[in-house]
Amino acid sequence: MTTSPEPSQDPIPDNTELLRFTTAGSVDDGKSTLIGRLLHDAKSIFEDQWDALQKSADLAGGSDVNLANLTDGLRAEREQGITIDVAYRYFATPRRKFIIADTPGHVQYTRNMVTGASTANMALVLIDARNGVVEQSKRHAYISSLLGIPHMVVCINKMDLVDYSEARFREIREQFFEFVPRLDIRDITFIPISALKGDNVVDASTSMPWYHGPTLLGHLEDVYIASDWNLKDFRMPVQYVIRPLTDEHHDFRGFAGQITGGVVTQGQEVAVLPSGKRSKVKAIHTYEGEIDEAFSPQSVTILLEDNIDISRGDTLASLGTLPYTTQDHDANICWMHETPLQLGRKYLIKHGPAVTKVVFREVMHKVQIETLEEIHGTATLGLNDIGRVKFKSMAPLVYDAYRKNRNIGGFVIIDEASNDTVAAGMFRSPEKPAPVPEHKDYVI
Amino acid sequence: MHKYKLSHLDYLESEGIHVMREVAAQFERPTLMFSGGKDSIVMLRLAEKAFRPARIPFPFLNVDTGHNFPELNEFRDRRAAELGAKLIVRTVEDALAKGIAHQVPGEISRNRLQIPTLLAAIEEFQFDAALGGARRDEEKARAKERFFSFRDEFGQWDPKRQRPELWNLYNGRLLPGQNMRVFPLSNWTEMDIWEYIQRENLELPSIYFAHEREVVRRAGQWLPVNDLQPPKPKEEVKTLRVRVRTIGDIMTTGCIESDATTVEHIIQEVSTARVTERGGRADDKVSESSMEDRKREGYF
Numbered sequence: 001m002t003t004s005p006e007p008s009q010d011p012i013p014d015n016t017e018l019l020r021f022t023t024a025g026s027v028d029d030g031k032s033t034l035i036g037r038l039l040h041d042a043k044s045i046f047e048d049q050w051d052a053l054q055k056s057a058d059l060a061g062g063s064d065v066n067l068a069n070l071t072d073g074l075r076a077e078r079e080q081g082i083t084i085d086v087a088y089r090y091f092a093t094p095r096r097k098f099i100i101a102d103t104p105g106h107v108q109y110t111r112n113m114v115t116g117a118s119t120a121n122m123a124l125v126l127i128d129a130r131n132g133v134v135e136q137s138k139r140h141a142y143i144s145s146l147l148g149i150p151h152m153v154v155c156i157n158k159m160d161l162v163d164y165s166e167a168r169f170r171e172i173r174e175q176f177f178e179f180v181p182r183l184d185i186r187d188i189t190f191i192p193i194s195a196l197k198g199d200n201v202v203d204a205s206t207s208m209p210w211y212h213g214p215t216l217l218g219h220l221e222d223v224y225i226a227s228d229w230n231l232k233d234f235r236m237p238v239q240y241v242i243r244p245l246t247d248e249h250h251d252f253r254g255f256a257g258q259i260t261g262g263v264v265t266q267g268q269e270v271a272v273l274p275s276g277k278r279s280k281v282k283a284i285h286t287y288e289g290e291i292d293e294a295f296s297p298q299s300v301t302i303l304l305e306d307n308i309d310i311s312r313g314d315t316l317a318s319l320g321t322l323p324y325t326t327q328d329h330d331a332n333i334c335w336m337h338e339t340p341l342q343l344g345r346k347y348l349i350k351h352g353p354a355v356t357k358v359v360f361r362e363v364m365h366k367v368q369i370e371t372l373e374e375i376h377g378t379a380t381l382g383l384n385d386i387g388r389v390k391f392k393s394m395a396p397l398v399y400d401a402y403r404k405n406r407n408i409g410g411f412v413i414i415d416e417a418s419n420d421t422v423a424a425g426m427f428r429s430p431e432k433p434a435p436v437p438e439h440k441d442y443v444i
Numbered sequence: 445m446h447k448y449k450l451s452h453l454d455y456l457e458s459e460g461i462h463v464m465r466e467v468a469a470q471f472e473r474p475t476l477m478f479s480g481g482k483d484s485i486v487m488l489r490l491a492e493k494a495f496r497p498a499r500i501p502f503p504f505l506n507v508d509t510g511h512n513f514p515e516l517n518e519f520r521d522r523r524a525a526e527l528g529a530k531l532i533v534r535t536v537e538d539a540l541a542k543g544i545a546h547q548v549p550g551e552i553s554r555n556r557l558q559i560p561t562l563l564a565a566i567e568e569f570q571f572d573a574a575l576g577g578a579r580r581d582e583e584k585a586r587a588k589e590r591f592f593s594f595r596d597e598f599g600q601w602d603p604k605r606q607r608p609e610l611w612n613l614y615n616g617r618l619l620p621g622q623n624m625r626v627f628p629l630s631n632w633t634e635m636d637i638w639e640y641i642q643r644e645n646l647e648l649p650s651i652y653f654a655h656e657r658e659v660v661r662r663a664g665q666w667l668p669v670n671d672l673q674p675p676k677p678k679e680e681v682k683t684l685r686v687r688v689r690t691i692g693d694i695m696t697t698g699c700i701e702s703d704a705t706t707v708e709h710i711i712q713e714v715s716t717a718r719v720t721e722r723g724g725r726a727d728d729k730v731s732e733s734s735m736e737d738r739k740r741e742g743y744f
Contacts, residue, residue, distance in 0.1 A: 085606070088588075090580070118611045119610075239466065252498075297450070298450065299461035353469065406611070
């Protein structure tokens with residue numbers, strides 16, 4: 001470990017980092033107890049919330065306070081005693097701010113798990129020490145891997161019910177490792193805990209002297225996340241064109257957007273895709289004034305040297321490694337609607353600010369998540385199915401493969417008639433990358 | 445630690461700016477709901493950051509319950525003028541007179557009456573999107589609501605028919621008559637709001653800071669005394685040093701005893717608070733599902 005001799009004084013007073021993590025699970029695996037424990041010990045449950053919990057427990061006949069009632073906020077969820085939708089919970093320690101995407105674990109809510117995973121830095125997988133690795137833990141691990149969550153922490157819970165046994169902990173870890181090589185998980189940590197008794201959640205356990213790793217909260221506070229954003233190749237889809245049309249800013253034509261990858265500097269040469277035109281960054285404009293460089297995921301406004309035609313949906317990219325610009329796509333997809341995918345039918349795709357029509361050509365396979373088996377010869381995907389598809393878009397789309405950059409490789413599919421969002425997908429590298437358009441000097 | 449790192453406030457700000465720009469790009473007639481409250485003050489700063497040096501491309505809309513704190517209305521009008529924005533105010537009073545809203549006997553708060561007033565304003569101006577400052581940490585029905593919250597032809601929210609929202613992709617497509625409520629501050633907590641107000645040095649209405657006020661104790665809260673709300677026969681009027689933590693209807697917004705005169709003091713107070721901010725609002729206390737019920741009817 002290296003430390004600089006004199007820690008540099010951060011000029012920004014609010015230098016707390018944000019960690020977003022996802023949990024998945026059902027009523028019995030102790031997920032709610034764990035979240036309740038984290039919130040409670042981080043002092044993020046308030047007295048009136050506690051009173052409300054107590055009140056519903058009293059009404060239910062004096063049973064114990066059910067921490068799931070904190071998150072299961074919809075009436076249908078309380079009536080059925082299940083979590084239906086993703087609930088977002090917030091807590092903070094002096095070191096970090098946390099957003100939990102709490103999702104249901106059952107197979108019929110795969111789409112909600114996928115949704116929660118799309119924005120997470122870390123996946124928290126809960127395993128009941130008595131049951132070991134079960135279908136649901138595998139599903140959650142697979143989805144976390146598919147959605148490219150950079151970090152995973154596997155909490156082996158209810159250690160108190162297996163006599164805090166190190167052998168049991170090791171056995172479960174081995175079970176998990178048997179499954180892991182087939183997934184794309186870069187960073188994985190195992191922690192033996194008891195959410196109910198509080199072992200290794202916030203405070204180190206005295207019942208497991210054989211465990212020398214961090215507590216869960218300690219790990220959440222320490223895991224290195226600053227490199228989770230792709231800072232390699234500059235990408236910015238243009239969201240909105242800012243034209244004040246005032247005397248003071250007569251010629252101001254700013255391309256506003258959130259940087260989805262890399263760093264952009266003033267004076268840098270950029271490509272405008274899909275047209276392939278090139279220009280230089282004249283200025284990076286923010287409310288606070290012009291800045292020399294900006295990086296992902298900042299929202300900025302970029303002014304270019306040349307007056308070229310750029311509108312919402314175009315992408316600005318650095319010249320080093322250009323993104324793919326293509327109409328033929330290969331992607332992993334999760335179907336999220338009751339009406340199954342129809343080959344040959346027109347749908348809309350929303351990729352960043354770009355929207356165009358697409359037609360699915362082929363379902364290459366469907367994934368049997370529990371075994372990771374690929375089932376071939378299927379012509380459709382139904383609700384909560386995950387598979388790989390080939391499709392064509394009416395206009396070319398500009399992207400990097402999802403595995404390379406999560407913030408530019410994701411898309412959603414919209415039903416043109418109902419406007420429902422029916423699927424979410426992740427681009428793979430197209431098989432035959434289309435040639436990048438040649439640089440042309442357009443005179444406008 | 446490398447230099448390309450955003451703090452949590454930078455991250456939330458960038459997310460909020462992105463959402464604001466999506467609204468400007470995806471909708472034809474969006475509006476921004478501006479009450480003068482602390483969350484909507486943060487919304488204005490995000491809008492400035494999203495669109496300057498151009499003008500903010502939304503008119504501001506406020507539903508005035510007639511029970512608004514006067515300090516708040518003064519602030520609301522002045523800020524809208526300073527930013528050069530068009531401010532539309534529609535009042536519950538007017539909606540009652542026109543028969544758009546109907547009072548239930550014994551109903552003190554005008555919170556529920558805002559719903560038909562808001563829906564009528566949306567229809568009057570044909571707004572297809574309304575930006576609001578609601579946050580997910582406020583209430584558990586909100587915890588499950590999307591950034592882009594779809595409302596049907598009756599302005600209703602159906603929690604079971606919400607559109608999946610992944611990454612930073614928001615589907616704002618609508619059929620005629622439908623509209624969208626959009627919440628750029630979804631991921632902010634009460635503390636984030638205060639830290640941002642401090643960082644950006646944002647001006648606030650005076651009632652957020654400690655001041656002397658006549659109050660009465662009612663249902664475990666200190667309620668402000670005024671013409672609309674005279675003390676009941678046996679109630680003792682006290683003059684206390686108080687401030688408000690959240691602003692709703694003047695009839696139901698409880699004041700808290702406080703000496704906080706600066707944003708720094710408020711941050712200290714919030715960090716040691718033991719009740720949620722909406723804990724002081726009687727409108728949420730009606731039942732466990734009161735927020736969900738109001739949202740289903742069209743509340744923002």
